[in-house]
Amino acid sequence: MEDECSSEIVTEDVPERRHKVRSGMVAVSDGKSRPRAMRLHLSLEVLRLQSQSDDVEPSPPGHPRRPSDHLSPAAPPSPGALSASSQPIDDPNRLPPPDARERTVEVQRQRTGGLGLSIKGGSEHKLPILISRIFREQAADQTGNLFVGDAIVRVNEQEMYGRTHDQAVNILRNAGDVVTITVKHYKAATPFLQHNFPREDSSRSLNLDNLQNGDWRASSPVSRRSSAVDSTSSGRWVDVVTVPLLMAYVTRYIFGTDKLRPNAFEVRGLNGASTGVVQCGDAAILSQWLKYVTDNIFGLTNLQVKLFNRTLASSERVEYMGWVNEGVLNNNQPWQCWRPKFLTLRSTDLVLSDTPPVSVTNWGDNCQTFQIYQSMFRVIKDSENVDERQHCFLLQTAGHESRYLSVETRQELLRIEAAWHCAVCSAVIKLKCKTFNVVWGGKPAVLTLDWNVGFVLADAESGAASWKYKFSQLKGSSDDNKCRLKLHFQLTETRIIETREMECATLQSLLFCMHAFLTAKVAAVDPAFLSSKEP
Numbered sequence: 103m104e105d106e107c108s109s110e111i112v113t114e115d116v117p118e119r120r121h122k123v124r125s126g127m128v129a130v131s132d133g134k135s136r137p138r139a140m141r142l143h144l145s146l147e148v149l150r151l152q153s154q155s156d157d158v159e160p161s162p163p164g165h166p167r168r169p170s171d172h173l174s175p176a177a178p179p180s181p182g183a184l185s186a187s188s189q190p191i192d193d194p195n196r197l198p199p200p201d202a203r204e205r206t207v208e209v210q211r212q213r214t215g216g217l218g219l220s221i222k223g224g225s226e227h228k229l230p231i232l233i234s235r236i237f238r239e240q241a242a243d244q245t246g247n248l249f250v251g252d253a254i255v256r257v258n259e260q261e262m263y264g265r266t267h268d269q270a271v272n273i274l275r276n277a278g279d280v281v282t283i284t285v286k287h288y289k290a291a292t293p294f295l296q297h298n299f300p301r302e303d304s305s306r307s308l309n310l311d312n313l314q315n316g317d318w319r320a321s322s323p324v325s326r327r328s329s330a331v332d333s334t335s336s337g338r339w340v341d342v343v344t345v346p347l348l349m350a351y352v353t354r355y356i357f358g359t360d361k362l363r364p365n366a367f368e369v370r371g372l373n374g375a376s377t378g379v380v381q382c383g384d385a386a387i388l389s390q391w392l393k394y395v396t397d398n399i400f401g402l403t404n405l406q407v408k409l410f411n412r413t414l415a416s417s418e419r420v421e422y423m424g425w426v427n428e429g430v431l432n433n434n435q436p437w438q439c440w441r442p443k444f445l446t447l448r449s450t451d452l453v454l455s456d457t458p459p460v461s462v463t464n465w466g467d468n469c470q471t472f473q474i475y476q477s478m479f480r481v482i483k484d485s486e487n488v489d490e491r492q493h494c495f496l497l498q499t500a501g502h503e504s505r506y507l508s509v510e511t512r513q514e515l516l517r518i519e520a521a522w523h524c525a526v527c528s529a530v531i532k533l534k535c536k537t538f539n540v541v542w543g544g545k546p547a548v549l550t551l552d553w554n555v556g557f558v559l560a561d562a563e564s565g566a567a568s569w570k571y572k573f574s575q576l577k578g579s580s581d582d583n584k585c586r587l588k589l590h591f592q593l594t595e596t597r598i599i600e601t602r603e604m605e606c607a608t609l610q611s612l613l614f615c616m617h618a619f620l621t622a623k624v625a626a627v628d629p630a631f632l633s634s635k636e637p
Contacts (some may be wrong), residue, residue, distance in 0.1 A: 152339040224267030345371040422521030460467035500611035530622035
């Protein structure tokens with residue numbers, strides 16, 4: 103069967119819902135068996151895989167069921183059109199015309215189904231505009247005088263010679279309710295439009311240069327693009343898989359690995375539904391689908407965040423929710439095994455769970471909660487990646503092993519980074535101060551990080567302050583990665599650097615908390631600091 107590919111995705115405006123519905127033909131498999139052609143239909147809240155009703159309904163007696171298992175990867179069709187199979191009407195009485203004389207046919211556009219035909223070709227492929235399919239019992243079929251293999255010469259007196267595929271689609275779609283189509287049949291074209299013709303022959307096409315003389319000759323590779331002209335209706339497509347996009351998960355990777363699927367992706371919903379492996383015709387189409395699907399998922403997730411925040415105090419607000427992947431050692435082997443985790447940043451907490459939160463009191467299954475102000479976030483440079491996974495970052499939490507995580511896109515990584523800085527600021531402002539037990543000058547003391555004052559060191563017994571500095575006076579620090587810490591402060595008037603040395607049994611917690619307070623102070627003094635982190 104020849105590949106049915108287009109270069110663009112159908113976009114349909116739906117004013118009452120204030121969003122766009124997108125659809126197009128793709129190839130879908132379970133990752134093991136041969137892919138089958140299906141329509142991908144994306145709305146605001148749901149992604150559907152659909153099959154043509156002809157493929158799922160019983161065939162009439164004497165008509166073999168159309169094969170749907172010999173399919174090749176395909177891409178979504180051009181704007182305002184849907185890609186369709188090149189299978190002609192299965193009717194032994196519909197013989198092509200005996201000669202190649204021009205015929206003029208008047209087609210009455212139907213409200214449902216439009217002109218009811220598909221076209222292929224175009225000047226960019228050195229092909230004429232060819233009718234590749236006539237849809238049963240629709241407008242073109244009802245004329246009884248249009249056939250697969252007809253080249254469209256004129257539409258309402260507009261010459262079609264030299265037109266590109268997109269130009270032809272636009273002319274046909276805007277030709278009015280009664281369309282006069284002049285066609286000329288070429289038997290030589292028919293094999294190229296039938297799916298059961300040998301593949302080695304279907305790799306050839308017809309030269310457009312000699313169209314006017316009726317002398318077509320095989321030359322350049324055939325265009326695999328096909329567009330249906332007003333031939334679709336809701337009744338022609340049957341939902342096979344429905345994946346809700348709220349809290350859905352989209353990935354290009356083979357599950358659990360760092361291996362990217364070429365020009366393919368998978369979407370998994372909370373209800374357990376999966377699209378399977380959706381294969382696109384090329385990288386450009388893949389990029390479009392990923393953007394449209396992830397944008398819808400992000401929009402729904404953002405709406406859920408807003409709903410949660412309506413019931414939460416401002417100090418408890420959620421800054422981020424979304425899927426990440428965590429890399430874990432695979433039985434002490436040198437490679438990583440990747441598993442999905444749901445990341446939530448809220449109030450003073452960082453939450454990692456196996457499932458998304460279902461309410462403000464249930465933050466998912468198998469939750470692990472860490473304090474944001476005692477954690478560090480760091481984007482991993484490409485040169486530091488441990489395998490082929492891209493867009494990785496490190497989460498370090500005092501007293502716990504570091505977590506190596508990744509997301510699907512750079513945009514998502516930037517969103518997490520921006521949300522992290524906002525969450526740190528919120529956590530510190532809510533915390534106000536944090537005290538650590540230290541040893542200074544050989545005596546027990548307490549070091550307090552105070553949002554309003556700065557660094558304050560006081561005697562553990564008497565509580566008397568020994569020294570204090572503003573956060574802005576800290577010019578550097580150093581430590582032995584065990585317990586010893588040196589803080590370097592600059593005096594405001596003399597500009598002299600004073601070094602305060604101490605020991606702290608919870609050194610990592612102290613360092614991470616210092617970093618959080620300093621980050622929040624920078625953001626408070628320069629609000630643009632946070633906006634500069636936006637994707």
